[in-house]
Amino acid sequence: MSDLNIAVLGAGVVGLTTALELQKLYRNAHIDVIASCFESDTTSNVAAGLFRPGTSFCGPNEEITRRWISDAYRYWDYLRNTSEGALAGVTQVSGYIFSSKYPNIVRNHYIEKLVPVYRPATEKELKLCPGDWLYGSFFTTVLTSCEYYLPWAANKFLERGGKIQKHHVEDFASISLGYDILVNCTGLGAKHLCDDNKLVPIRGQVIKVQAPWIKTFFYGDYDTYIIPGINSVTLGGCRQYDSYEQSVNKYDSLNIKERCEALVPNLKSAKPIKELVGLRPHRDPVRVEKEVRHCNGKKIKIVHNYGHGGYGVTTAPGTAIYACELVRETLAGNSKL
Ligand SMILES: Cc1cc2nc3c(=O)[nH]c(=O)nc-3n(C[C@H](O)[C@H](O)[C@H](O)COP(=O)(O)OP(=O)(O)OC[C@H]3O[C@@H](n4cnc5c(N)ncnc54)[C@H](O)[C@@H]3O)c2cc1C
Secondary structure: OOOOEEEEEOOOHHHHHHHHHHHHHOOOOEEEEEEOOOHHHOOHHHOOOEOOOOOOOOOOOHHHHHHHHHHHHHHHHHHHHOOOOOOOOEEEEEEEEEEOOOHHHHOOOOOOOOOOEEEEOOOOHHHOOOOOOOEEEEEEEEEEOHHHHHHHHHHHHHHOOOEEEEOOOOOHHHHHOOOOEEEEOOHHHHHHHOOOOOOEEEEEEEEEEEOOOOOOEEEEOOOEEEEEOOOOEEEEOOOEEOOOOOOOOHHHHHHHHHHHHHHOHHHHHOEEEEEEEEEEEEEEEEEEEEEEEEEOOEEEEEEEEEEEHHHHHHHHHHHHHHHHHHHHHHHOOOOOO
């Protein structure tokens, strides 16, 4: 038996993936996941879940950022190929990104050499969708539907002996008693917990529709995307910086519908299922760092893992593996803090 007690704060894609990685590293530790919201109440559940980091996504430096992205791709692609891949909601999908503006919009230096296919669209493919598309790429990647992944990951964590508690954490001191280390995966919640002014919501809104004939994803200009998932197709989107509005905005809905139907006209006959809003936890750079806080004469060891913006499903496994290294360093007592 181990005397090691770890609390992971947060049960979105980042928290649960980090908790599973910690269980691999510390097989006998007592690990708790503590969160105020689960599954359909998280931002993770709003995401279409396509593996495609934005070209501006960044960790502390280029080398670490690339490591996060390649570790993450390996994790998702490995899971997809196991007997549990379908249960975990991980699939492979291909599609197009088009732009009428600039050639670099359709390039992605992070994944061009990572995914199995990433190539320029042919002249014929540039005419697949209405519009004056001048530039395009076709690529194959993975997609993780959090509607499946979050329950799958929570069950896996419980099966391996983890415990899950529903609780809103007011501050680190109030939760730290009895734990050797806290792993902070609270997404936008970290803004208050850490008083972090660099963490900003980027509001997104999507429409989930039934359109089973859509098997390919499409991205167009102005944040327009059509992404087929397991049970529905996600139509998006928007990026509203520093907006905390969590209700559906009817003007955003009309605008998304219009842009998506202009890109793929047969979506006009798609049946709407629901509309969702999520606040992407954006931070530049994403914070995966260790910290020791001193509170009432006591040391609180913390590893932060938050601020993934619009790319948390894509990169969660990569930052989780890195956060585990920081936990190991901190607990081994060789932390430079
Ligand atoms: C419209 C939209 C589309 C997106 N599409 C994609 C996509 O295709 N691909 C992609 O990679 N990403 C996408 N994203 C981004 C992705 O959803 C986020 O990056 C990701 O969900 C962040 O995960 P998280 O676990 O950090 O946060 P969350 O899912 O928000 O989880 C945070 C957890 O912390 C808990 N918490 C917070 N504060 C506290 C507290 N004080 N006490 C206790 N618990 C607390 C919450 O209850 C929750 O359990 C999209 C986002 C949006 C909004």
